Every structure is written in structure tokens, then in C-alpha cells.
Amino acid sequence: MTITAHPPVRVAVAARAVDVWKVYGSGEAQVVALRGVSMEVAAGRFTAIMGPSGSGKSTLMHCLAGLDAVTRGEVHIGDTKLTGLGDAGLTKLRREQVGFIFQQFNLLPTLTAEENILLPLAIAGRKPDREWFRTVIDTVGLGDRLGHRPSQLSGGQQQRVACARALVSRPEVVFADEPTGNLDSRSGAEVLSFLRSSVREHGQTIVMVTHDPTAASYADRVVFLADGRIVNELTEPTPQKVLDAMQSLDRVAADTAGAES
């Protein structure tokens, strides 16, 4: 019997951090938020980032998305190296290659759902791909709400508008910081199902920060941060596996605190 050696399967990388450090402030007020984080975000996958409050999740996401500059290290989105890109280059990259979903929805109150969804394209001077727009609207299930303003929509519906807005330009990566943090569990599940189907059915790449093991279980991979470092990761997470990993992180933190005192 002959054994054929297969070349390693290479997964395309949508975003990459290489030994990223982030230091806020200086002197007494200095905070080291990231301490040498290296990670690759696989294209066409759903990645969740978890960790205790203050562990650096939002900082990592902002650095990966080009919203915040790193102190040391490198960040790449697709083939573009962000570090050293300059303000104009970063603005263009954020506009064309990155989508954002925030905990607070961040919709403009005077615009309708449809106008909110199309706003980033309008700002970039790009025409929407009508067919893709319909696909996104159908997937988020907002067909009958497009003329409504945010105040006329439920929280879950507003967040689905924000998801559609992030996806309509087909960005290289969508970053979501606690997208279900302000939603009840049913609306949260709707948003998460939508995010997952945009990955499974349309090949979108998503990175999501969450505190919720159930939310994290929608992802393909969960990366755990503690004190500015990646300390663990899981693939094919279930809520129970995520919960167990979180509890073992807490135990390590308690042991470390015990050893220090």
C-alpha cells in the first residue's frame, strides 16, 4: 500500500495580527491592553472572541479593523498591511473592506431602514448591487420594514438593519462587538442565525466579540483572551464546551491571584 502525502490545506486568511501590542496612556496611567497577540482570521469562517471584561477584546477588534493603531506589531486585512497605511489609506480600507456591527446598533434616527443600510455605499459613491441587496434583505427578514425609521423598529429589528448595513458592501471582514448584548434571547438568536447563514451560505467572514456562551456556539472557532493575551481556543464550540473553557480560565485567574497574594 502506498501512502500519498497530501500538501497541507491552506485556508485563505481574511485578517491577521502579528505580535500586536497595544499600550494606552503613559506613566502611572499606562495600560497594556494587548501583549503580543498573533492570530489569523480564516476567510469564510465565523470567529468569536471571548474573555473577561478588560481582557482586550474590543481593543483587539479595533486594531484588526483599522479603527485604532497598534503600538507594536502588524495587522493585515486580506493582502493589505494596515500598519503604516496613513489616514487616507485607512479611511478607504475601512470604507471598502470592513463592516462593523456595534452593541448600540448606531443607526441614524432620521433615515429609514433602507437608507441606513445603503448609507455606507452612498458615502463611498458606490452603487448597490440590487440583487445582493435583495438577498441581504431577505436573509435578515426585513422586507416589510424598509421604510421604517429606527424608532419604529424593535431592538432586534434595528440590529438586523445594522447587520444588513455591514454586509451590503460585501466587505472582506465584518467585525461585531457584542452584537446581541442589548437583545433579548429570541432577537439575539435571530441576529446570530443571520450572521451564521451569511458565513455558511454567502462565504462572509465574521469576527464577533461576545460574553455569551450560546452566542459563541454559533461560531466555527472561539478564541479566548485573558489579560491581553490569547490563552485558549476551541473549534466547533458548543455552549457547554465554551462554558467549561470559561470556567477553567476563571480557575487559572483565581490560582494566579492566590499565588500573588
Ligand SMILES: Nc1ncnc2c1ncn2[C@@H]1O[C@H](COP(=O)(O)OP(=O)(O)OP(=O)(O)O)[C@@H](O)[C@H]1O
Ligand atoms: N481609550 C482607552 N484609554 C485607556 N485605556 C483603555 C482605552 N480603551 C481600553 N482601555 C483599557 O484597555 C483594557 C482592555 O480594554 P477593552 O475595551 O479592550 O476590554 P474588553 O475585553 O473589550 O472588555 P469588556 O468586556 O468590558 O468590553 C482595559 O483595561 C481598559 O480599561
Ligand SMILES: [Mg+2]
Ligand atoms: Mg469590549
